[in-house]
Amino acid sequence: MPNKMMIQTPDAPAAIGTYSQAIRVDGTVYLSGQIGLDPSTMQMVEGIEKQIHRVFQNLRAVATAAGGSLDDVVKLNVYLTDLGNFTMVNEIMATYFHQPYPARAAIGVPALPRGALVEMDGVLCLQD
Numbered sequence: 001m002p003n004k005m006m007i008q009t010p011d012a013p014a015a016i017g018t019y020s021q022a023i024r025v026d027g028t029v030y031l032s033g034q035i036g037l038d039p040s041t042m043q044m045v046e047g048i049e050k051q052i053h054r055v056f057q058n059l060r061a062v063a064t065a066a067g068g069s070l071d072d073v074v075k076l077n078v079y080l081t082d083l084g085n086f087t088m089v090n091e092i093m094a095t096y097f098h099q100p101y102p103a104r105a106a107i108g109v110p111a112l113p114r115g116a117l118v119e120m121d122g123v124l125c126l127q128d
Contacts, residue, residue, distance in 0.1 A: 009065035013037035029124040035116035
């Protein structure tokens with residue numbers, strides 16, 4: 001049986017359903033999807049640019065709680081209600097990540113929880 005540990009931090013929004021902010025299995029951390037919720041108010045920040053920044057800040061907080069950082073992200077999934085915002089995601093992502101960048105997928109979706117415009121999840125690989 002793998003060593004499975006729940007990751008939780010008050011620096012990212014509390015789970016709003018039956019999931020954990022992240023699960024660590026040995027040296028791999030699976031980050032649940034983050035939307036642009038401010039963890040202190042649990043309210044959505046306004047506008048796509050602020051939501052993208054908030055999502056990266058939330059992912060960073062969970063990665064830190066897991067003992068890593070955004071530099072440890074090896075796979076990132078981006079879900080957008082408007083793929084026209086993909087260029088903005090790239091520009092903002094470059095301020096949070098360094099080369100080598102994680103593998104990534106960008107998926108257009110009709111809707112996201114709480115009316116979010118963007119959601120991201122990812123996978124970190126950490127040294128044991």
